Amino acid sequence: MSNKKLRIIPLGGLGEVGKNMMVYEYGDNILVVDTGIMFPENDMLGIDYIIPDFNYLLDKRHLVRGIVITHGHEDHTGAIRHVLDEINAPIYATPLTRGLLEVKLARGGLREKAVLNTVQAGEQAQIGPFRVEFFHVCHSIPDGVGLGITTPAGLVIHSGDYKFDHTPVDNWPTDYAKLGEFSGRGVLALLSDSTNADKPGWTPSERVIDPAFDQVFDSAPGRIIIASFASLISRMQQVANAARRHGRKMAFVGTSMVENARMARKLGYLNIQDDLVVGVEQALKMKPGEVVLMSTGTQGEPSSIMGRLSTGTNRHFDIIPGDTVVLSSHPIPGNEESVHRTINRLFRRGANVIYEPIAPVHVSGHASQEEMKLLLHLVKPKYFIPIHGELRHLRQHALLAAEVGIAEENITVIENGQVIEFEGGRMSLGERVPGGYVFVDGSGVGDVGPSVVREREALARDGIVVISLMLEKSTGCLREEPEIITRGFVYKRDAEDLLAIARRRITETVTRGNGNLQNDVEQTIKAFFYNETKRRPTVFVTINRV
Numbered sequence: 269m270s271n272k273k274l275r276i277i278p279l280g281g282l283g284e285v286g287k288n289m290m291v292y293e294y295g296d297n298i299l300v301v302d303t304g305i306m307f308p309e310n311d312m313l314g315i316d317y318i319i320p321d322f323n324y325l326l327d328k329r330h331l332v333r334g335i336v337i338t339h340g341h342e343d344h345t346g347a348i349r350h351v352l353d354e355i356n357a358p359i360y361a362t363p364l365t366r367g368l369l370e371v372k373l374a375r376g377g378l379r380e381k382a383v384l385n386t387v388q389a390g391e392q393a394q395i396g397p398f399r400v401e402f403f404h405v406c407h408s409i410p411d412g413v414g415l416g417i418t419t420p421a422g423l424v425i426h427s428g429d430y431k432f433d434h435t436p437v438d439n440w441p442t443d444y445a446k447l448g449e450f451s452g453r454g455v456l457a458l459l460s461d462s463t464n465a466d467k468p469g470w471t472p473s474e475r476v477i478d479p480a481f482d483q484v485f486d487s488a489p490g491r492i493i494i495a496s497f498a499s500l501i502s503r504m505q506q507v508a509n510a511a512r513r514h515g516r517k518m519a520f521v522g523t524s525m526v527e528n529a530r531m532a533r534k535l536g537y538l539n540i541q542d543d544l545v546v547g548v549e550q551a552l553k554m555k556p557g558e559v560v561l562m563s564t565g566t567q568g569e570p571s572s573i574m575g576r577l578s579t580g581t582n583r584h585f586d587i588i589p590g591d592t593v594v595l596s597s598h599p600i601p602g603n604e605e606s607v608h609r610t611i612n613r614l615f616r617r618g619a620n621v622i623y624e625p626i627a628p629v630h631v632s633g634h635a636s637q638e639e640m641k642l643l644l645h646l647v648k649p650k651y652f653i654p655i656h657g658e659l660r661h662l663r664q665h666a667l668l669a670a671e672v673g674i675a676e677e678n679i680t681v682i683e684n685g686q687v688i689e690f691e692g693g694r695m696s697l698g699e700r701v702p703g704g705y706v707f708v709d710g711s712g713v714g715d716v717g718p719s720v721v722r723e724r725e726a727l728a729r730d731g732i733v734v735i736s737l738m739l740e741k742s743t744g745c746l747r748e749e750p751e752i753i754t755r756g757f758v759y760k761r762d763a764e765d766l767l768a769i770a771r772r773r774i775t776e777t778v779t780r781g782n783g784n785l786q787n788d789v790e791q792t793i794k795a796f797f798y799n800e801t802k803r804r805p806t807v808f809v810t811i812n813r814v
């Protein structure tokens with residue numbers, strides 16, 4: 269019976285911005301759409317990135333018929349290696365997206381194992397019982413697609429990231445005709461991008477950046493350093509165009525920037541004449557007014573090129589007075605603080621820094637409210653499920669859908685892990701499956717759980733106290749005063765009294781000599797420090813019996 273249901277299972281991207289991953293399931297067949305990552309927030313210490321929890325798929329890995337990737341951004345592609353480690357299924361992507369996936373898979377040594385199918389916007393592929401039609405959408409990277417997925421239960425439209433830009437950098441607007449055609453066939457459900465659901469009006473065209481760049485190039489006295497994401501291919505094109513107009517040479521800095529640019533040029537998505545591009549070494553030898561460098565690191569990450577430049581710890585070159593730094597991107601929510609810190613440091617090192625509120629050097633790649641309404645009108649779905657966004661974005665998007673006439677009972681706001689089922693043309697809520705975070709840090713995947721991150725937070729916030737006790741083996745009495753070492757908890761010189769009382773409390777506890785001495789001392793000291801300081805340092809007790 270359950271075989272006649274279409275099940276939609278969001279594993280990432282609903283209730284958060286990033287790590288997008290959606291599962292479509294019909295009978296014994298699964299189609300996965302996107303495998304993204306999310307960057308950690310400031311307080312997730314030592315975490316490199318976060319991938320979706322796709323435990324749901326592990327028991328059903330043999331049922332996965334295909335993985336479709338809508339476009340080449342990290343929040344849609346970044347977890348592909350982790351997914352392919354567990355699941356052996358063919359990948360479907362447009363040429364540029366495929367190229368960027370190949371760069372990623374080569375680094376993980378998975379290029380040979382992966383089965384990659386190239387599809388073009390306008391084409392379709394039969395993946396198990398799912399007939400997937402790929403339609404072009406504008407976004408801040410070329411070759412993005414949305415999906416029309418014909419299932420035995422009906423036609424579902426999955427927008428991917430999109431905007432309705434009439435003058436995109438690559439002159440390739442969203443495929444409005446296809447959207448209209450879908451509605452003619454009758455659309456069971458629309459799942460569409462909510463990232464900008466709280467932004468009224470229309471998202472400006474990418475073209476508005478060109479005059480802003482012209483102004484920067486006109487007035488910059490020395491080098492221009494433009495920071496962006498390595499996957500913002502259309503921004504690379506705009507920088508190249510500006511460089512040509514203003515007679516500067518262009519250099520790409522950083523591995524991912526260099527590799528992505530090479531791949532996009534090879535595939536024809538980045539149109540840059542050979543004589544415009546120079547290597548970094550050569551760029552650094554040229555007169556400052558003759559070059560523009562393009563690098564990553566717009567999010568204030570300390571280890572990125574821009575982060576290192578801001579602290580004077582970059583290996584190849586430094587900021588010099590007269591440099592103009594352009595941050596051509598928007599801080600990902602949660603990164604604002606570190607981005608601002610980086611901007612301040614760059615100013616301090618003598619650079620002029622230009623960033624979004626100062627000049628329109630970045631526009632969003634996501635639809636705003638009027639575009640969302642237009643998509644709803646074009647597609648005319650029976651049911652609507654907002655995707656890609658924090659809960660506030662999903663709710664706003666749901667309100668917009670109601671405003672344009674989708675029946676309220678046909679709109680569902682759900683978060684990761686909540687299963688939706690369609691049967692006989694009706695939507696209902698299914699069970700909940702895991703849909704949380706899997707942390708990836710230097711040591712591996714999932715070794716670090718939320719509890720480890722909480723411990724790191726506690727260490728960073730309240731510091732650490734190590735207590736070592738030397739006991740007489742025969743009597744259990746202290747041989748010498750308890751030793752207390754603190755780090756990041758109190759300034760020792762100011763805390764002599766506090767630590768003296770702590771030593772006395774420890775001595776009393778030892779003298780009382782209960783069963784579990786280690787635990788007793790730990791609990792006593794934690795309670796004591798909390799009473800005195802309202803802080804909860806991490807306490808370690810070591811006992812030597814001699």
Ligand SMILES: [Zn+2]
Pocket residue numbers: 339341407429633
């Ligand atoms: Zn995107």
Ligand SMILES: [Zn+2]
Pocket residue numbers: 288341343344429656
């Ligand atoms: Zn996205």
